[in-house]
Structure formats: C-alpha cells, structure tokens
Amino acid sequence: xxxxxxxxxxxxxxxxxxxxxxIHRLEAGGSMLPDTPENLMQIIGIYKAYAxxxxxxxxxxxxxxxxxxxxxxxxxxYFLPKEYLERHNHYAGDDADLRIWRGEATAHPxxxxxxxxxxxxxxxxxxHHWFHDRINMEFAEACMQAMLWHRHMYAPVNQFDPYxxxxxxxxxxxxxxxxxxxxxxxxxxLYKLFPDMFLEQCRQLSxxxxxxxxxxxxxxxxxxxxxxxxEGGFKGVPDAMNFLVNKIFAVAGRPIYHHVYIRGECYxxxxxxxxxxxxxxxxxxxxxxxxxxxAPFRGTKSYNAQVRQVPDKQEDFHYGILYADVFPVGTxxxxxxxxxxxxLHFLPPYxxxxxxxxxxxxxxxxxxxxISFQRSMYNVTSxxxxxxxxxxxxxxxxxxxxxxxxxxxxFEAQLNRFCRPEYGMRDAAKxxxxxxxxxR
Amino acid sequence: MLSxxxxxxxxxxxxxxxLPKSIPAHSIRLGALIISxxxxxxxxxILFKFDIYNPGMQLQEYLPWNETLGLTYKLGVDGISxxxxxxxxxxxxxxxYSSSQQTERPRLFYSLILLVSGGVxxxxxxxxxxxFFLFYELELIPFYLLISIWGxxxxxxAAIKFLIYTxxxxxxxxxxxxxxxxxxxxxxxxxxxxxxxxxxxxxxxTLLLGIILGFGIKIPLVPLHTWLPDAYVEASAPVAxxxxxxxxxxxxxxxxxxxxxxxxxAWSILAPSLATWGxxxxxxxxxxxxxxxxxxxxxxxxxxGHMGYILLAxxxxxxLALVGAVAQMISHGIILxxxxxxxxxxxxxxxxxxxxxxxxLMNPIRGLPLTSALLVLGGMASAGIPGMxxxxxxxxxxxxxxxxxxxxxxxCIVSSALTAVYFVILINRTCFGKLDxxxxxxxxxVWHEKMPALILASxxxxxxxxxxxxxxxxxxxxxxxxxNIPALEKAVNPQLVLNPNKQHVPIIR
Numbered sequence: 026x027x028x029x030x031x032x033x034x035x036x037x038x039x040x041x042x043x044x045x046x047x048i049h050r051l052e053a054g055g056s057m058l059p060d061t062p063e064n065l066m067q068i069i070g071i072y073k074a075y076a077x078x079x080x081x082x083x084x085x086x087x088x089x090x091x092x093x094x095x096x097x098x099x100x101x102x103y104f105l106p107k108e109y110l111e112r113h114n115h116y117a118g119d120d121a122d123l124r125i126w127r128g129e130a131t132a133h134p135x136x137x138x139x140x141x142x143x144x145x146x147x148x149x150x151x152x153h154h155w156f157h158d159r160i161n162m163e164f165a166e167a168c169m170q171a172m173l174w175h176r177h178m179y180a181p182v183n184q185f186d187p188y189x190x191x192x193x194x195x196x197x198x199x200x201x202x203x204x205x206x207x208x209x210x211x212x213x214x215l216y217k218l219f220p221d222m223f224l225e226q227c228r229q230l231s232x233x234x235x236x237x238x239x240x241x242x243x244x245x246x247x248x249x250x251x252x253x254x255x256e257g258g259f260k261g262v263p264d265a266m267n268f269l270v271n272k273i274f275a276v277a278g279r280p281i282y283h284h285v286y287i288r289g290e291c292y293x294x295x296x297x298x299x300x301x302x303x304x305x306x307x308x309x310x311x312x313x314x315x316x317x318x319x320a321p322f323r324g325t326k327s328y329n330a331q332v333r334q335v336p337d338k339q340e341d342f343h344y345g346i347l348y349a350d351v352f353p354v355g356t357x358x359x360x361x362x363x364x365x366x367x368x369l370h371f372l373p374p375y376x377x378x379x380x381x382x383x384x385x386x387x388x389x390x391x392x393x394x395x396i397s398f399q400r401s402m403y404n405v406t407s408x409x410x411x412x413x414x415x416x417x418x419x420x421x422x423x424x425x426x427x428x429x430x431x432x433x434x435x436f437e438a439q440l441n442r443f444c445r446p447e448y449g450m451r452d453a454a455k456x457x458x459x460x461x462x463x464x465r
Numbered sequence: 466m467l468s469x470x471x472x473x474x475x476x477x478x479x480x481x482x483x484l485p486k487s488i489p490a491h492s493i494r495l496g497a498l499i500i501s502x503x504x505x506x507x508x509x510x511i512l513f514k515f516d517i518y519n520p521g522m523q524l525q526e527y528l529p530w531n532e533t534l535g536l537t538y539k540l541g542v543d544g545i546s547x548x549x550x551x552x553x554x555x556x557x558x559x560x561x562y563s564s565s566q567q568t569e570r571p572r573l574f575y576s577l578i579l580l581v582s583g584g585v586x587x588x589x590x591x592x593x594x595x596x597f598f599l600f601y602e603l604e605l606i607p608f609y610l611l612i613s614i615w616g617x618x619x620x621x622x623a624a625i626k627f628l629i630y631t632x633x634x635x636x637x638x639x640x641x642x643x644x645x646x647x648x649x650x651x652x653x654x655x656x657x658x659x660x661x662x663x664x665x666x667x668x669x670x671t672l673l674l675g676i677i678l679g680f681g682i683k684i685p686l687v688p689l690h691t692w693l694p695d696a697y698v699e700a701s702a703p704v705a706x707x708x709x710x711x712x713x714x715x716x717x718x719x720x721x722x723x724x725x726x727x728x729x730x731a732w733s734i735l736a737p738s739l740a741t742w743g744x745x746x747x748x749x750x751x752x753x754x755x756x757x758x759x760x761x762x763x764x765x766x767x768x769x770g771h772m773g774y775i776l777l778a779x780x781x782x783x784x785l786a787l788v789g790a791v792a793q794m795i796s797h798g799i800i801l802x803x804x805x806x807x808x809x810x811x812x813x814x815x816x817x818x819x820x821x822x823x824x825x826l827m828n829p830i831r832g833l834p835l836t837s838a839l840l841v842l843g844g845m846a847s848a849g850i851p852g853m854x855x856x857x858x859x860x861x862x863x864x865x866x867x868x869x870x871x872x873x874x875x876x877c878i879v880s881s882a883l884t885a886v887y888f889v890i891l892i893n894r895t896c897f898g899k900l901d902x903x904x905x906x907x908x909x910x911v912w913h914e915k916m917p918a919l920i921l922a923s924x925x926x927x928x929x930x931x932x933x934x935x936x937x938x939x940x941x942x943x944x945x946x947x948x949n950i951p952a953l954e955k956a957v958n959p960q961l962v963l964n965p966n967k968q969h970v971p972i973i974r
Contacts, residue, residue, distance in 0.1 A: 351902065385830075385831070385909050389830045391830060458902075464903075
C-alpha cells in the first residue's frame, strides 16, 4: 500500500509560491482540500451521491459503445436493458477481478429504485424520460465529448489516443461498420460517400467505452469510501485521499478497450491486447479534460476569442469543475448542472441535514452540493497529483533535499494551473474558495 | 358612513398607543393589519354604493362644529376622492403588511401609520377648507416621527427638512384659504359655498399661486422638491410607500380640488406656465433619476418625473386630461408602492441599494428571482409599457393634453422614454448579470414579503387590461370640473381636439 507521509517536511525553505500553504500541505502528504471533519463529511457524502448515477453512466456508456454503436436514430440509447443493469462490475461483488466494494456487482439498489419510480411515481420509462425524471446521461456524454475534443493529452504515455488514428484502428472499425450495416444499402452507401464521418463516430464510441471502463472502477471506489466513512473508518481528508491513491495504483493496469457486439459476434475495434491501461489511457485524460479543461459552454457567457478571452491553446482551457462557478451565468468554469441534479436524488441523510442548516436549506441544496462536489473533486485531483508524484518522482520523506526540491517543483507546477492571470485563471480557480469553510 | 374611514383608524391608533408594552410587535401589527383591512373593505363597500353617474358630492355627512369660525364637519365623496380613498386604504394595508414583524416601538409605529391613514382619508373627504387643512396638517407630525425614528442613517436631517418644507406648505395653504374667505366676504369655509364666489382675476392669480406653491411643495414640483429624495430615501419601506403613494397625492388632489375650482379664470390664465412647469419637472426628474447610483433615490426621482404629468394634465384641463390626471395619481401611487416595497426587500436581503454593487438578483437559486421579476414589472409599468396601469394613465394624460399643450406634452413623452432608460439601467444592473458567488448568501424572501408586491402587481395588470374599472368612477366628476374652467385662454388647436363637440360624452368605456 502506498502511504503518503503526514509529517511536515522541514528540510526545504518555505515555498514562495502564491499557494505556498497548499504546497506545504501537499508536501506533508495532505490534499489541496483542508483537513476538517466538515470537509470530510461533505466529500464522502458527495462521493456516495455521485457513485449511484455513475453506476448508471458506466453501464449506459458501455451499452452505447457496444450495442447501440452507429445506430443513426439512437432514440432509446438511454433506456438501459436489463442485461446491462445486471452486468457485473469487475470491482464489486463476489466474482470481482479485484473486489473494491463489498456490495453487489449488479446495479445499485437505489439506482434501480430510482429508475422504476423516479422522484414522481411508477410509470412507463418513456414518460419518466420526457418528464426528465431520470438519470441525465447527457452529463456523461458531455464528459466523453470533452475527452474526445481534447485529444492528444498526455502524449506519449497515453497510447490510446494516437491509436485512434492508426491504420489498424481504421481497419478494425471498417470491419465493425460493414458488419453493423450489413443488409442496409442506404447506410452502406453513406459510409462509402463519407467514410471519415463514420470513422469519427467510431472514435467517439471508443471514447464512450473508455469513459465507461474508467467509471466502472470509480463507482465501487466511491461506494466503498462511503461505507468506510459510515463505519467511522476515515480520520480525515488525507485518509480519504490516500484511499483514492491506493485504489488508483491497484487498478492502474486495468485494460481499456472497445468491443462491439453485432448479431452475437464480438468485433474488437480496440482489443485488450493493445495494452491500454486505466491510469494513463483513461484516468489521466479524464481528469485533464473534465476537471481542468472542458470547453466554454454556449449560453453562459459571450467569450471574445479575438481579445484572447478564450486561450489560444486547448491545453490552457480552464472551464472544468475546478474553475466552475456554481452559478451557471457568465463564468469561466462550467458547473456540472445535470450531474448536480442527478446527485440530488441520492444524497445521504447526513448531507441533506447539513445542507438544510446552511444558506437557503432545501431551496439551494443544488448549489450547496455543487460546491461540495467541487471540494471532493479537488480531493480527487490531489489524489491524482500525489499518485503521479509517487509514480514519477520521490517519496515525501525522501532524505535527499534535491529530491524534495523536485517534488516541490512538481507540486508548484501543478498549482500553477490555477495561477494564469492572462486568462483570468487566478480568479476563476476555486482553490482559494475551498480553503474557506463558509464557501457553500 | 364616511366618518368610519377617518375615525376607525384614528381611534385604533389611540387604542394601540395605550396598549401595554408586554404585547408583542407581531400582535400589534396583526391588529393594525386587521383594522386597515376593515377600512379597505369599508372603502370598497362605499365604492359600490357610489353612483358613478352623479358627478357631485355623495354620501355627505354634516355636523355643525364651530360656526363662528366657519368650521363645519362636512364630508362628502365624489369621483376624484373615491378612488384616492381606495388608494389610501390599500396602500396603508400594504404598508402595514410590508412592515417588519419585529418593528421596534411597534405601538408608536402602527399608531402613527393609522393616524396618517385616518388623516389622509379626512383630507380627501373634507368639504370644508378649514377641516381639510386640519386633516392635511395632521400628517405632518406622524410622518416626521415615522422618518426620524424608523428611518435610515440621515433620518434626523431628512425628517427636519420634511417638517420645514411641509410646514411652509401648510402655512401657504392656510394663508390662501383665509384670504379666499376674507376677500370673498364669506362667513364659512364650506367648499360648495366658496366655489360659487368670484374674485377679480388678479386676486385669483395671487391666491392660485399660493395654492400652487403650497401644494407644489407637497407634490413636489421642481424646484420645491429637495425634501423628497432625502425623505423617501431615509424613510423605511412602509413609510416611503405612504409618502410617495399617498402623501404626494394630497398635493395633486389639493391643486385639482381647490386650484381649478376656486380660481377657474386664474387657472386658465396660468395653465400654459403650469403645463411647462409640469413638463420641466417631468424631464428633470427623469434626467436626475438616470444619474442616481442608489436605487431608492432613483425611484424617488422617478416620482418627481411622474408627478409632472399630473400637473400637465391638470393644466390642460380637458375632460380627457383630467381623467388622465386622476388616473395618473392612482397609477403613480400603486407603482411607487410596489417599487418602494421591492427596493425595501432588496435592501433588507442584500444589505445595499448601491447600483454598482447589486448584480444578478434574477438568479433563480441564490438570488431574489420573484422580487426581481416584480421589479421588472414595476419598472415596465412605470415606463408606460402597454398592458399595464402606467400606460393607461400616461396615454390618457398625453392624449388629453396634446391638443392644448403640444410642446409640454411632447416633453413629457420624452420624459416617459427616459423613464424606460433609467429603469433599464436599474433592472440591468440589479437583476441581470452575474451573481457574485462570494457575496450571494442572501436570506430567502418569505411569503409575507412577496404578498404586497404580488397584490400591487395584480392591480397594475388588471387595471392595465381593464382601465374602465379605474376611469368609470372619475370621469363624470372631472368632466364637470373641466367644463367649469374657461377655455378661452388656452391655445387649443381645434384640429387636435378629440370629439370637439362631444366633450361631455363619456370617453372611455
């Protein structure tokens, strides 16, 4: 097990970085999020509320990638068949490859209850869908699209993305497309006319699979964290972060692939044998694309690209949850509004009680949980930063000051992503805000 | 029947003042609310007893009081006073409803509010000039106390300024009333006796100037207005509602009732100057409102602008213009009531009225969305957007005045357009934009804070769509007033007069 040291490092002079306090906390094995019981309660409660819709997201993402595939009229892609609701998670249940959560391998009971009744009452699926009394898969798709749009992340360690442009991938995709539209001259004719369009759709579906496989791991991780907290297991925020770091390493090698099932036959568009792994090909691109970058969302603010209100380079985009203003109006970051709506259904009672005590109680619970989510994602990002430091650099209690200095430079470089004044990142980043408990 | 409107609030005020201290504020508020509600219902009862085809005084009450002085307790109601009485009782109820349940010194506060209500009702009902003056002056001390005790930071200054100005106003009016009686040789202050008396034009002009200056301070007209921004801004929201919604109407009512009836020839002579004065007031109010950074002060200056329309219409004194003048009085009272209430809610929740600080209040989750929406509605009504009460009143004023005073009317139309400008500024900065995440921890607007604005908004929309419910009561009385004013001196453009041969035919149905 990886353990980050909680002992303060004293061998280096204090950092002069504008986030020096947070650098020192990271160097001491802590998180970007301050270690308070209130923060711990908020982030764990939100992990639980996040895990239930996530259990739907990963199942549906894989269903779309594997079964819906290139259906030109995918009206029912969010109507998850029983087979996928009962599909065993590889990290939960008795037959798990690596059992992270002690619970069931099939869909979470709270999710099944919600699919049946929603917040209203039992009625046909279609009516639940039209009334928006459902899990908002649009959020999951937006995350996938962010990953697809911000391609070429973490090159060269991320091999998944360049593979999508390889001849081998094109050949595999071609086979699957031909098989899928077999006996459909119209679609085959269109494919002949616009092969690149179909190929690009196929790449997108590969990212569906990528994200589905990523979240298949995260859902049981969050469920387990919630259970441990309920049993009184975590003593503080660093404990929760260390749990995440350990699980990241435990599942780092999980294969990332894209299989499509057409008329009972499996087409391996991205075979497992390619060796793409969860950490480098899914987790890191996901955090980069979704937590940091995403894209300026139409309708929230009129950005003027000519006066560089939008960064020239995609890598400088800063519209993710770490920058999001919870009010979706005229801000740099985009709040995950649909996810916030999804999480609202599954909040643990202690978090509901907590929110009722603050601000406007039930009336602005959505905003309060959005901010808790932001806190929890700063903690997840901290776990990723610590994991990267563990993988690429040195232990926090390394006796060599040069190694400690290298660690510090790594941490400072990470936090510099919240400091770019030329794009207003300094003001947009919520790192300062989450240091205050009364930021709700 | 009419006396109940005066004495029920005044006696309740006395009763509340004598209540033991142990009674909590919310109980006293509830008591005041119930009594003012009864007064409102009684007023509505009177409204439906009122014969709309009779232009004269109705439901009269008479008691000899001090015949030697010419003072009699003579009350009556006509088409002008009936709607103003409704406005008074409605806004009193709204003001009490919008007051805080934890008001400090509640016995005094609600006693004074009820005293004001009874006094205003008395002034609108009085058919004796001296009796009118007594009720008119009855407002002075309660309002002074309401501003100086429950006002803002500069309440002392504002209250003293208000006291001085309105005392001068009272002195001018008393002097004019006494002069009228002395110069006509009348032995009574009874209104109906004095309107039949005639004075030489020069004397009429002098006395009319006294009336205009006296009531002009109360309205107020530029440049007699400088007490208004301080008083309105420093007064608490319920008091500001009464100041703008009710007290100012005493001024316009006085001019219409006494200026036009007692001195018709002089009125006709001075009408062009008065129309210009009204137009200048309107433009001045609007232009100064645009420059304000405090939303309450902006609303206060908007009041000056809108009162200018009433003077223009009164000066034009065509039947249509006079209907418009009274309609504008009601419209102004209701719209100012809703705006002051909403500004009060914003200030109470956000803690500031500064235009440069307020932002994004339309935010549905952490802002004040309903308050903002109603503020937009109030602003639209004030700017004369069709479908709302403000449009009806302003349209009648402009339509009725244009034939007589085209240039001042055009100036007022420009002022109306400027109203839209400053309300767009107010709404754009206050309601729209991005709510500051670091500051947006405002308390919720609770139901009883929403209710007054919802009621007033309903009235604004209802009378905007169905204006006959407003003008049907007013029209017969104002038509008679218009016919009594000589038209010779007016520069009427006959081509612009609507129905020149049918001026007594009811205009709006």
